[in-house]
Amino acid sequence: MAIDTKYHQISSFQGFETFRMIQEPRLAQSLSLWCGGILLLIILGTFLPWTQNIRSHGKLTTLNPADRPQTVHSTIAGRIEKWHVQEGQSVKKGDTIITLSEVKDKFFDPEFLVRIDEQIDAKEGTLKSTRQKAEALQKQIAALQSGLKFSLDKARNKVKQTALKVQSDSIDFVAAKTDFDIAKVQLERQEKLYKQGLKSLTEYETRRLKFQEVTAKLLSSENKYYTTKNELVNSRIELNSLEAEYLDKISKAESDLSSTLGYLYDTEGEISKMNNEYANMQIRSSFYGITAPQDGYVVKALVSGIGETVKEGQAVASVMPADPELAVELYVKPVDIPLLTKGRKVRLQFDGWPALVFSGWPNTSFGTFGGKVAVIDNIDSQGKYRILVVPDPEEDPWPKPVRVGSGVYGWAMLNDVPIWYEIWRQLNGFPADYMADVAVDASTSKEGSASKTENNDSY
Known part of the structure; x- marks a missing residue:
C-alpha cells in the first residue's frame, strides 16, 4: 500500500516542468567505463615491443687526433x-x-751565418795544413825507418868485415911471431958459429939484419892485429849507438805526428761543431x-x-x-660496458637541433641521427668508460651546422623486449639484457627466439 502511494505521488509530479528537467546521474558509470578502457589499453600496451638502450651524455669530437683543435707553439x-x-x-x-x-744577443748580428762560414773556411785551411804536416811526418818516419834498416845492415856488414880482418891479422901476427922465433934461433946459432970462426962477420951481420927485419915485422903485425880488434869493438859500439840514435829520431817524429794528429782531430771537431751551429742557425731562421x-x-x-x-x-x-672526421664522445657506466661492442647502433641528439625523442621507439623519433660504436676505451675515466661513435653510413648524414665541442645526448640501441618487462627491469634495477651480436640465418631464427625468451625469464 505504501509503495503504491509513493508511486502515485511521483506520477503526480510528472506534469511539472522542473521535474522533467531532472535526470538520474550516470557520471560514475561513464568514469568507470573510461578507467576500465584506459587500464585495458595500458595492459595491452605493456606487450608492445620496447628497444632497450643505454643513455649517455657527451660532446662532439673527431675520430682522428690530428683533426682535433690544436695549439700552435x-x-x-x-x-x-x-x-x-x-x-x-x-x-x-x-x-x-x-x-x-730575435731576442737573444747571440743572434743579433745579421751577418751571423757569414761569420760562421768564414770561421769554417779558416778552420778548413788549418785542417788542410795540419793534414799536410801529418803526411810529411809520416813520410819522415818511413824514411827514418828505412834509413835505420839500411844503416844497421851497413854497420853489421862492417862488424863482419872487421871480424874477418881481425882473424886475418891474428894469423899474420902468429906467422910473424913464428918467423921471429926462427930468426932468433938462427941468429943465436950464427953468433956461435961466428965466435967459433966458422962464419964470417959479414954473414953474422946479415943474419942480425934479417932478425931486425923479422922483429919489426912482428911488431907491425902485432900493432895491426890489436888495431883491428879495436876497430871491431868500435864497430859493435857504433852499431848499438846507431840503432839508439835512429830510434830516438823515430820516437821524436812519432811524438810530433801524434801531436799533429791530435790537433788535426781537434780541428775536425771544431769544424763539425761550427757546421752544426751553422745548420742550427739556418733552421732557426726558418722559425721566425x-x-x-x-x-x-x-x-x-x-x-x-x-x-x-x-x-x-x-x-x-x-x-x-678543416673538414674533420667527426665522432661523438660518450661516457658510459661500467655496468653497461659489457653490453656494448664495436658496430653497435647508436641514436644521437645534438644540442641546438630540434628533436622529438622516444628512446624505446627509435623509428618514431624525430630529429635524431644514427651512429655506430667505433672505439671503446680499455680503461675508465673518472668512473666511466669513453666510447667514440661515428656516423652510420646507412643513416642520414649528421647536420652540417654542428661543431666540435657541442653537447650530444646518445642512446645505444640494445635488444627489443616487451614494455612490461622493461618496467619490471627498471623497478628492480636490473641491467639490460646481454646478448652477443651473432649472425643467424633463417634456419636458426627459432633457436635464437627461444634463447631470448629464456634470457628474459632469467631476470
Missing part, C-alpha cells in the same frame, strides 16, 4: 713583429700566422715565421699585441682543422 723565443691572420680566418698549411724577431700546421681556421689568439715576447714552446694560437 713557438719553437724559439722571440718578439712578435706582425700578425698575418685574424681570429676565425681560414688558413692553409704553411701560411704564416706570426712573424717573430710561425706557420699553420694544416688547413683549418684560427680559433683564438693566445698572445696579443706587437712587441710582446714569447718563450720557447709557448702557445700563440689555436687552430681548428
Whole structure:
C-alpha cells in the first residue's frame, strides 16, 4: 500500500516542468567505463615491443687526433713583429700566422751565418795544413825507418868485415911471431958459429939484419892485429849507438805526428761543431715565421699585441682543422660496458637541433641521427668508460651546422623486449639484457627466439 502511494505521488509530479528537467546521474558509470578502457589499453600496451638502450651524455669530437683543435707553439723565443691572420680566418698549411724577431744577443748580428762560414773556411785551411804536416811526418818516419834498416845492415856488414880482418891479422901476427922465433934461433946459432970462426962477420951481420927485419915485422903485425880488434869493438859500439840514435829520431817524429794528429782531430771537431751551429742557425731562421700546421681556421689568439715576447714552446694560437672526421664522445657506466661492442647502433641528439625523442621507439623519433660504436676505451675515466661513435653510413648524414665541442645526448640501441618487462627491469634495477651480436640465418631464427625468451625469464 505504501509503495503504491509513493508511486502515485511521483506520477503526480510528472506534469511539472522542473521535474522533467531532472535526470538520474550516470557520471560514475561513464568514469568507470573510461578507467576500465584506459587500464585495458595500458595492459595491452605493456606487450608492445620496447628497444632497450643505454643513455649517455657527451660532446662532439673527431675520430682522428690530428683533426682535433690544436695549439700552435713557438719553437724559439722571440718578439712578435706582425700578425698575418685574424681570429676565425681560414688558413692553409704553411701560411704564416706570426712573424717573430730575435731576442737573444747571440743572434743579433745579421751577418751571423757569414761569420760562421768564414770561421769554417779558416778552420778548413788549418785542417788542410795540419793534414799536410801529418803526411810529411809520416813520410819522415818511413824514411827514418828505412834509413835505420839500411844503416844497421851497413854497420853489421862492417862488424863482419872487421871480424874477418881481425882473424886475418891474428894469423899474420902468429906467422910473424913464428918467423921471429926462427930468426932468433938462427941468429943465436950464427953468433956461435961466428965466435967459433966458422962464419964470417959479414954473414953474422946479415943474419942480425934479417932478425931486425923479422922483429919489426912482428911488431907491425902485432900493432895491426890489436888495431883491428879495436876497430871491431868500435864497430859493435857504433852499431848499438846507431840503432839508439835512429830510434830516438823515430820516437821524436812519432811524438810530433801524434801531436799533429791530435790537433788535426781537434780541428775536425771544431769544424763539425761550427757546421752544426751553422745548420742550427739556418733552421732557426726558418722559425721566425710561425706557420699553420694544416688547413683549418684560427680559433683564438693566445698572445696579443706587437712587441710582446714569447718563450720557447709557448702557445700563440689555436687552430681548428678543416673538414674533420667527426665522432661523438660518450661516457658510459661500467655496468653497461659489457653490453656494448664495436658496430653497435647508436641514436644521437645534438644540442641546438630540434628533436622529438622516444628512446624505446627509435623509428618514431624525430630529429635524431644514427651512429655506430667505433672505439671503446680499455680503461675508465673518472668512473666511466669513453666510447667514440661515428656516423652510420646507412643513416642520414649528421647536420652540417654542428661543431666540435657541442653537447650530444646518445642512446645505444640494445635488444627489443616487451614494455612490461622493461618496467619490471627498471623497478628492480636490473641491467639490460646481454646478448652477443651473432649472425643467424633463417634456419636458426627459432633457436635464437627461444634463447631470448629464456634470457628474459632469467631476470
